[in-house]
Amino acid sequence: MIIVLNMKRRLTPQREAILELIGSSDRHWDAESIAKMLARKGRAIGLATVYRGLAVLEEEGLIHAIQLTDGKKRYERAGKEHHDHFICKLCGSITEFSHPAEARILEHLSRETGAVVHGHEFVVFGVCASCREAS
Numbered sequence: 001m002i003i004v005l006n007m008k009r010r011l012t013p014q015r016e017a018i019l020e021l022i023g024s025s026d027r028h029w030d031a032e033s034i035a036k037m038l039a040r041k042g043r044a045i046g047l048a049t050v051y052r053g054l055a056v057l058e059e060e061g062l063i064h065a066i067q068l069t070d071g072k073k074r075y076e077r078a079g080k081e082h083h084d085h086f087i088c089k090l091c092g093s094i095t096e097f098s099h100p101a102e103a104r105i106l107e108h109l110s111r112e113t114g115a116v117v118h119g120h121e122f123v124v125f126g127v128c129a130s131c132r133e134a135s
């Protein structure tokens, strides 16, 4: 893995296992499900180590974090094309979406404020279609 050479901090076997798991799927992982999945694969890592590993991998830009309102984070692989997230408050499922209007909103922001926009995060909360049906 070439990215390892660019890391400021060592990629421990535990961190590598976490990175591999996130990098090999399109899921949005929370720390608990990462710990569970690694245990199932015979590579059990303590939850505290998973949290620390995720923080390091995020700082190194190797994974992308989605900040939730309850202070928790979900993680996905880095380098995906820009997209935003809808999160179901009942089942926690995450749906990715994007819309061309976002670019216009950011242009508007730049024009109105003179700011240089580097990026944005748009997280939408609600109840997903299957949870709506179930209730």
Ligand SMILES: [Zn+2]
Pocket: 088, 089, 090, 091, 092, 093, 127, 128, 129, 130, 131, 132
């Ligand atoms: Zn739901």
Ligand SMILES: [Zn+2]
Pocket: 028, 076, 083, 084, 085, 096
């Ligand atoms: Zn995503």
